[in-house]
Amino acid sequence: MNDVSKNQPNKGRKLSRRHLLGGMAATAAAVLLKQSSGQVIQAGLAKDSLLLQDPTKVLGPLPSQLGDRSPFEQPVRKPSDTSSRTPLQDLYGTITPSDLHFERHHGGIPAIDPHKYELLIHGMVERPTVFTLADLKRFPSFSRIFFLECSGNFRSGKEQLTPQDICGLTSQSEWTGVMLATLFREVGIHPKASWFLAEGSDAAVMTRSIPVSKGMEDGMIAFAQNGEALRPAQGYPARLVLPGWEGNTNVKWIRRIEVSDQPFMTREETSKYTEQVGDKVRQFSFVMDARSVITFPTFPAVVHKGWIEIRGIAWSGRGKIARVEVSTDAGKSWQPAQLQEPVLDKAHTAFRYLWQWDGKATEIMSRAVDDTGYTQPTLEQLKEARGANMGGYHVNSIISWQIKGDGSVLLRPENIR
Amino acid sequence: MNILRNAYLRPFGGCRLLLCFTLSLLLWGCNEKTTADALETKGWPEQFGLGKPATEQQVAAWDIDVRPDGKGLPAGAGTAVQGRAIYAAKCASCHGNTGVEGPFNHLVSSDTSKAKTIGNYWPYATTLFDYVRRAMPFNAPGSLTNAEVYHLTAYLLHANGLVDSTSVMDAQTLPKVVMPAQQLFVPDNRTGGAQIR
Structure with a gap:
């Protein structure tokens, strides 16, 4: 490419790239319709549409500044007033595309100018310090893949629920930033410091108290996610991340860390969470x-007699997934699933199990075992351990899917109470 | 000493509980790694010299947290009577006329509801001041004066039957309000391994 085309991509071309791209996108978006069954069809397609033509006989769009998804692929989050859920059943592998990462905000998404951003670290430190974003990026950096999961990530109670509905408040990214230990070292953390307050600059000025030991072990101030700057919904320009710990502690838009020798007993760690x-x-x-959680086959999929690859993801905040077991006979017997390498610490791990379905109604389910020896329990086991009023936090029970004789797949509903 | 209802007037009682709780958390914390094993600092300077020293004014401007021992509570005072009017004007549309009705978080305990409220679930009265000041009202966060927050705190504690209608809430009295739920709180007992908790 010459310099002109680099700087002015549409200039001097007979066929405007923008025109071609715009035309392509507009045509495609206008003609794809979703039926009530969920199937996407090409309706009302104009005869001269690119989509109807033999792609080997028409020049396609040329390179552009930003890529788009195929108009045939439309994974979306499912939002409520307070959160949005990752479409686990529509994803492959273990990395969540950043625009599909789940959200949970307590005061909406703040707009923060990265040039005015500051992180204050004070309290039990030798040198109370204010860091700009540029300062944070100058420190030795660190990247790591791990999941983030909201601790209120459980729904059930009816058959027509997808993995997204049930537990879509978990997502995985490669996070890049500066280790908290590096920052604590820089400001001279007091040897007797045991807790720190992490505070966001959102409208809730949300706060959590975190043990210093966790901050020193693997806490990070992240400024990047999946190869680019954080998305605003994920804490732009900087957030706390604590591998394996409940999502709420991973304070977004972090502006202040106060080091202390006791927890602060904030609203989110007393009346909530x-x-x-x-x-x-x-x-x-x-x-x-x-x-x-099994992500295929799940509601609303319809399966056919024969070979089915049961797929899903498993994770543990305590370490690596040691194994995943799958049952295709409603929990009577369990078979080991194959884990996709690499199996990472505190990370979503893909599993699969090849199953020959005989066409008879049954139930399929998966259970994770981590490298501490913990086995994912049933809801009954959790109720037994915690009592009847256990509520909806940290409910990690086995999820079971009914395979009906006609091939339809439905959740086996359960109730916390 | 008549400020608080006698049943809940136990100066330092709450602090003692907090101390025990904190100690157990500290001991729990000690079992964890206290150094960053992942951090390879070989060849690093003692300090990178990045960032600027925080001035006292900068810290004061942002340091709005309030601890259970009262550290961080500002000057000022409030009463339930004055809090009632502020509540009606700025809070009732979300939390109900008496804090029982909702539709959003139920704040006041009632005989007819099992909802978790300030009265039956919140372990520290100081958290109420801290949270209202930083995050409420939802549509105008951070807009209340310290006096308004004290008034609202007094009103909500009184509505839950925890202090008298004439009780004055300020930096000295608020940390001494012992919340009934405080004794229920225990630190996490899950440790990994085979046990389900």
């Missing part, structure tokens, strides 16, 4: 226990 266990209330239950 705590769970009744027996006649007590469990607090600071940070770690996400091992869990798995």
